[in-house]
Amino acid sequence: MLANFNRMALGVAAALTLQLAHGATVNGVAIPEAAITDTLRAAQLPDTPPAREAIKQQLIARELFRQQAAKDKALEQRPDVQALLNEARNQVLTQAWLKDHIKPAPVSDAEVRARYDAIVASLGDKEYKARVIEVADDAAASAALARIKAGEDFGAVAQQVSLAPSKTAGGAMDWVSFKVPAQEGKTQNLPMPIAQAIASLPEGAITPAPVALGERRYLIKVDAVRPTQNPPFDTAAPGIRQALQAQALERATLALVTGLLSKAKITQ
Known part of the structure; x- marks a missing residue:
């Protein structure tokens, strides 16, 4: 009987461990596995069991804080909190608008090759x-x-x-x-x-x-x-493409700002 009980206890512990490995709930609010994965990627951390556990505990703490803050109904009415909420809302809307309106030109394979050849020729x-x-x-x-x-x-x-x-x-x-x-x-x-x-x-x-x-x-x-040791084109191409994409984004952003300035009435 004792052996059976021990086996059952171990089985329950294993099930709980497995459940926790796949996320958690905090007072009924789920923290999905995807949230842990996304946070790991955003922090550029290796996807290892210790890292996932650390991120999960952080997300649990953050959800506990959020729940406590939500219970304080007077908190949202404070002027300083209102100002921060408005600023956060404006930032979200601005970023969404920019994402919709900044359209950098795509970088072609020919442009990447031309840039690689120019770099090699300069060495x-x-x-x-x-x-x-x-x-x-x-x-x-x-x-x-x-x-x-x-x-x-x-x-x-x-x-x-x-x-x-x-x-x-x-x-x-x-x-x-x-x-x-x-x-x-x-x-x-x-x-x-x-x-x-x-x-x-x-x-x-x-x-x-x-x-x-x-x-x-x-x-x-x-x-x-x-x-001089030139990296093969296939090795260098991703970095070159990323740099060219950043330049295209900068040009598109400048064009958008220039267009907005030309239509705006600005007094100083």
């Missing part, structure tokens, strides 16, 4: 993996360079003194390729002085003197040089 024979330290003036540049010449690691100095966003990565930049000699506007968005310095350095070398760019000064190290 040089070599690509460089470099590090950069950006400082405010000559004195700071000289002090950083002296530390490096004395044996300190370039990346460690970058983390301590660089003003560039790459400081947390020790000044490391992405692989970059451009035709040599560098030409203005054809250096993959690198400022000309920095591109020229990178191209002039052998692998492992550091600029012997700071590179001036406006009021800032730069120390550059080339960690590695290799033949």
Whole structure:
């Protein structure tokens, strides 16, 4: 009998676990499995049992809060709450209207291929993996360079003194390729002085003197040089298409704004 009871208890526990894995109800309000999946995707989290459980608990808490707030009838009448509700309503309506009226031109396969070919044509024979330290003036540049010449690691100095966003990565930049000699506007968005310095350095070398760019000064190290490695078209195409779609969306949005401005009466 005890064995049978234990088996029954285990069966009930398993059934409850299975039920919970497929969602939950909170005071009779269902939290469907789809809501958990959608929240996971929106948060860009891996679809794993622990992640699903964590999201489910968050949704349960949110539903409990919502139910308690709904019971407070005076809450909705407060001026500050009314203002927030109106703002949220306006945002929802605005986003819905924009979705209906912004119609970017579709990106064709030919456009993706043309963009890929143009990118490949803009690259040089070599690509460089470099590090950069950006400082405010000559004195700071000289002090950083002296530390490096004395044996300190370039990346460690970058983390301590660089003003560039790459400081947390020790000044490391992405692989970059451009035709040599560098030409203005054809250096993959690198400022000309920095591109020229990178191209002039052998692998492992550091600029012997700071590179001036406006009021800032730069120390550059080339960690590695290799033949340019172009990704296959099929690999690069999704990213290129996404970039072209973003540009098409930007153009369509600008056209819509321009049209609305031309008809609007605006006083300042």
